[in-house]
Amino acid sequence: MNTTEIFLIAMAVIFTLPWLIWRLGRTDYWAPLVVVQIITGILLGPGVLGQAFPEVYRFVFNPTVIQSLNGIAWWAVMLFVMIAGVELDLRQAWKHRRESGITAGLALGTPLLLGCAAALVLLGQSGWVGAAARPWQFVMGVGMACAVTALPILILLMEKLHMLRQPLGQRILRYASLDDIAIWGVLALILMDWQRVGKQATFLLAFVVLSFAFRHLMRRLTEPDRWAVSLIWLAVCAFGADWSGLHYMVGAFLAGVVMDTEWFDQEKLDLLRHHVLLVLMPVFFLSTGLRTEWAVGGAAVFGAAALLLLASVSGKLLGVHAAGRWLRWPAGEASIIGWLLQTKALIMIIFANILLDKQIITNETFTALLLMAVASTMLTVPMVAPKLRGIVRGASALRSSP
Numbered sequence: 127m128n129t130t131e132i133f134l135i136a137m138a139v140i141f142t143l144p145w146l147i148w149r150l151g152r153t154d155y156w157a158p159l160v161v162v163q164i165i166t167g168i169l170l171g172p173g174v175l176g177q178a179f180p181e182v183y184r185f186v187f188n189p190t191v192i193q194s195l196n197g198i199a200w201w202a203v204m205l206f207v208m209i210a211g212v213e214l215d216l217r218q219a220w221k222h223r224r225e226s227g228i229t230a231g232l233a234l235g236t237p238l239l240l241g242c243a244a245a246l247v248l249l250g251q252s253g254w255v256g257a258a259a260r261p262w263q264f265v266m267g268v269g270m271a272c273a274v275t276a277l278p279i280l281i282l283l284m285e286k287l288h289m290l291r292q293p294l295g296q297r298i299l300r301y302a303s304l305d306d307i308a309i310w311g312v313l314a315l316i317l318m319d320w321q322r323v324g325k326q327a328t329f330l331l332a333f334v335v336l337s338f339a340f341r342h343l344m345r346r347l348t349e350p351d352r353w354a355v356s357l358i359w360l361a362v363c364a365f366g367a368d369w370s371g372l373h374y375m376v377g378a379f380l381a382g383v384v385m386d387t388e389w390f391d392q393e394k395l396d397l398l399r400h401h402v403l404l405v406l407m408p409v410f411f412l413s414t415g416l417r418t419e420w421a422v423g424g425a426a427v428f429g430a431a432a433l434l435l436l437a438s439v440s441g442k443l444l445g446v447h448a449a450g451r452w453l454r455w456p457a458g459e460a461s462i463i464g465w466l467l468q469t470k471a472l473i474m475i476i477f478a479n480i481l482l483d484k485q486i487i488t489n490e491t492f493t494a495l496l497l498m499a500v501a502s503t504m505l506t507v508p509m510v511a512p513k514l515r516g517i518v519r520g521a522s523a524l525r526s527s528p
Contacts, residue, residue, distance in 0.1 A: 129190050136186050136195065139170070140412045156508050158286070160279065161471055163408050164500055167415025173493070187416060199413040202406030203476055204378040208360050209399050210278050210473065211382020212390070214303045222300060229449040230304035233467050234273045236448070237441025241272025244437040248430060248491065258485035263316050267481045270312050271495050272438040275302045276473035276503070278399060283469060283506055287514060294459070298466055306473070310379050313477065314372060317484060322371040329370035333363065337384045344389055352389050356381075373480045407472075414475055417482060418496060419489030427490055431497035438502055442468050458513060465510045471503040 127135075144166040148159045157165070169175060176183040245268035248254040255264045280302050284290040290299075318326065340359055344352055360381045367377025387395070420427055443464040450460030478495045481487045487495070 129194075132186060132188065133191050133194055136191050136412075137409075139186065140166075140408050143170075144408065144411075155511075157504050158282065158507075160282070160403060160407070160411075161500060161503055163411040164414070164471055164475065164496070167411035167413075168418050168493075168496065168500075169415070170412060171415035171418040173418050173420040192413070192416060195409055195413050198406060199410040200374070202402060202410045203375060203479075204360060204364050205402050206278065206399075206407060206410075206472070207375050207378040207476060208356070208382035209395065209402065210306065211379045212385045212387055212395065213277065213281070213399075214306060214383060216303060216307070218296070218300050218303075222297075225297075225453055226300045226304055228452060229446065229463075230301045230308070232445035232449045232452075233275075233301055233442060233464075234305045234308055234445070236445030237438050238269045238273040240269075240437035240441035241434065242266065242269035244272065244433050245269055247433065253426075254430070254488055254491045256481070256485040256487045256491075259487070263486050266312065267316050267486050268434070268491070268495070270309060270316075271474055271477055271481070272434055272441065272498075273305070274309055274470050274474040274477055275305050275467045276469050276471055277302045277306050278403075279472050279503065280466060280469045281399075282403075283510075284466065286507065287510060289514065294462070298463055301463070302467060305467075307383075309473070309477065310376065313480065314376055316486065317372050317376070317480070325370040326372060329366045329372070333366065333380060336362075341384060341386075344385070349389070349391065356385060373483065375476055375480055414479065414496065417479075417489060418493040420493065427494050428497065430491070430494035431501070434494060434498040435501050438470070438498060439468060439505070462510055462513050465506055465513075468502050469506050470499040474499040 144159065144163040147153065147166065148157070148162040153162055170187075172183065242265050245265040248268065249261060249264060255261070259267075277299070280298070281290060284295045284298070289295040340355075344355065347355060360378060363381035364374040364377040367380070368374040443461070446464035446467060447460045449455075450463075475496060478487070478492050478499075482489065482492045
């Protein structure tokens with residue numbers, strides 16, 4: 127077979143296998159399609175398919191096919207991260223800055239501290255720290271991975287739970303938006319390279335100047351032209367960030383942050399996110415799965431994933447409950463908010479990919495973080511749905527009482 131035919135076989139596998147598992151297994155309650163796609167990417171990687179059927183793995187995912195898939199994956203994740211930046215509503219967060227600041231700070235800070243403690247445990251063992259990492263970069267990177275909330279997947283899950291447009295849902299989006307800004311800010315700090323600081327300063331200065339010109343132009347364009355120009359802006363920002371030594375995904379996020387949601391029709395923006403998830407992101411999940419490794423041993427990787435999951439879940443819940451006590455929320459709210467902010471898949475995987483690209487973590491650490499992200503996301507709906515039903519029943523009982 128020629129390369130084109132093998133590439134198409136790979137694409138058929140990427141789209142067929144997770145859909146069949148999701149549809150026939152009826153996993154939607156505990157594992158939405160996007161989570162199944164991530165798990166399938168791991169199964170198709172060298173640690174599972176590559177070990178069980180090495181000849182099949184080498185035939186389908188040969189270097190030429192992987193290179194082609196990576197190109198699609200790069201563009202897919204840049205689009206996805208840009209949309210996440212566009213959807214940040216910092217004006218609402220500023221309007222409710224005291225409540226949002228306290229909650230977002232505790233929801234991010236507590237799992238960050240516990241994640242850093244878990245990273246210190248891994249730091250003392252071989253096989254987890256990347257070749258180019260300083261100890262503080264490794265500790266901070268893994269700690270922040272434990273604190274991440276995936277805003278786009280949070281939106282998807284809240285739509286599923288019919289709470290996205292409710293007041294509680296909008297509050298949760300504010301908290302997640304502030305945490306997203308902090309996450310990318312810390313990532314930029316971790317990636318600062320003092321040998322290339324001149325390039326990075328040049329990029330940031332140019333980005334600020336060009337952002338004013340870009341915003342001035344976008345306000346004067348019709349909506350169809352805005353969509354086209356936003357893609358050009360995305361490519362330019364991603365190139366500038368990667369050239370400076372940060373990462374093209376940092377540039378993609380910055381490209382989205384300086385855009386106003388009001389510039390685009392909300393339904394079209396939602397559709398774009400949906401179509402990127404449907405058409406392009408499965409390729410990114412596969413390319414992510416191809417990067418998983420188990421060289422330190424399966425038991426060690428699962429043990430590290432369990433340690434990181436414990437730090438992540440307990441830290442997020444402790445932080446949000448502390449905020450709830452401080453702000454005197456109604457009973458049950460803190461638990462719902464804490465579990466929803468636990469959603470990690472995608473943004474944490476993107477975050478971990480960047481750490482791996484920059485050799486701050488090893489493939490084994492990446493695999494442990496990937497398992498942690500999948501597990502924390504799969505816990506979200508089963509933990510939240512019964513609590514929401516309890517609140518609804520309680521409210522109905524109060525209304526019906528004399």
